[in-house]
Amino acid sequence: MTSPKGRAPVLIVGSMAFDDLELPTGVFKDTVGGSATYASFAASTFTEVRVVAVVGDDFPAATLSSLESRGVQINGIERASGKTFRWAGRYDKDLVGRVTLDTQLNVFADFQPKIPEAHKDSPIVLLGNIHPALQSQVLDSVRAPDLCVADTMNFWIQGEPKKLEAMLARAHVLIINDEEARELSGIHNIRKAASDIRKRGPHTLIIKRGEHGALLFDDTGIFAVPGYPLEDVVDPTGAGDSFAGGFVGYLAAHVETDFKKPSVARARLLRTAMLYGTATASRSVEGVGTSKVETLATSDVDARVTQIRALFEVPR
């Protein structure tokens, strides 16, 4: 599937949703969101995306067109009879804390990801935060991807530990936050937690720390990307999904590297992709909902990567 430039398609499985957002700047109802939506828009900045998700009758055709116009193949989006998954949340004034006001699974409750035949050879797969049994099912359907990147959350860590372990054994990269890493490993120290989790399957663990950036742990060591201190954060919703989308999108655009074997080239590529994921997330939070990732250009991300790199440059 590799183009002459080394660009490969990425398969993204996750949720598509409506979010009712209470932000310090206002209330934004029926905002299109969901992990697959954010991640697909983000990844489409870099490469061809194939998305697998479910939406209800009420999901706007305009969003689907917008995805298509960015080269996202949407034939894996099932339109089910009923309402789209809906989440409502209220953010603190500081945009760090948030409370969930309401969750309505709707058509997402019975989501069974169906991978279109033509997408089963996808070399890179992003498993968004869905039931770990469904994540494993996706892996059963695709033919030996070079790189499987997975997300999860406390809900599954607590509720489905066995299913999660089975999925983890097949994932190459796991992206979670620090609290999730502590809960998954039962270890408070983040470095020891990372070693423990990496023994369960993923060769690379990425720990997101919100405004403080992210850490990557692999066989070659630890890599730290600081959060870019923005003057105006508008809406943190989907930051993690935009990070994951930017990360896999950048990787998929550079598949000239062999993901299967540990190497300096792989370590370098994963670290550079961390910078691109961080930059993509930092662009995403500059607007409400998917407004920023929907129109994101590589030049926007490149410019932010340059700003992030400058954060840890000691002038010569």
Next chain:
Amino acid sequence: MTSPKGRAPVLIVGSMAFDDLELPTGVFKDTVGGSATYASFAASTFTEVRVVAVVGDDFPAATLSSLESRGVQINGIERASGKTFRWAGRYDKDLVGRVTLDTQLNVFADFQPKIPEAHKDSPIVLLGNIHPALQSQVLDSVRAPDLCVADTMNFWIQGEPKKLEAMLARAHVLIINDEEARELSGIHNIRKAASDIRKRGPHTLIIKRGEHGALLFDDTGIFAVPGYPLEDVVDPTGAGDSFAGGFVGYLAAHVETDFKKPSVARARLLRTAMLYGTATASRSVEGVGTSKVETLATSDVDARVTQIRALFEVPR
């Protein structure tokens, strides 16, 4: 005062104390601490230190000898009749949160820093976290230092805003944490808060973020140093003071740079000193009290700086 190598002495003013520490690993009573103690041990790794503080009859001569043996001039330490300042605190299991159980100012309540005549030409001054009026008094006593680095805390921000403003107008570098930066500026966004604070005097603002490292803001931009993810944090007490001590110590060992004018050389030196401050703090927290900074060698700090630099290196 500059030696042929460009090494200058640093004047450190602050507290010397006993700390009763309740750590997850045990209870450690009568542990020698205080901002000037930690900062002096830390800075003495790099250069000659002159310390100004007050202790009571009960302060151990062994600590004073230990300071002297590391080239710290202790003739500015006043021994007053009465008890030494005492602080008691309990740390959470995660060593991030802590509560103050008791504070007894004792002889520190009437502290009037007296700068020995021979120390009044100190080119670099570190004003530890004491009453801002006393910090200004120290600046009245010293003759035009090249670099004045100051610390403060919420207690003075709330209680002595006028006195603090007057001191800030004369400080070149301010070192505070993110909550203090927000409180001092009245601005939540850390980047806007930094701009506001830098207008009040300091050309450089350093914002400490605990385990997440630190940010530096100056005319040339923003510099971010990640916290080094340690396998075993033992005692975070004095981490901020060790950071400040390592920071000014490194600067004092490199006074070939002109601190008075903005330049690439100054920006580079301040950033490198941030790395050394972070490394010093990360060594300090590996032991209880001052045990680690008391015996710190430049090679220990160099090794940690190398590890921290590796955190943000993308292999070529």
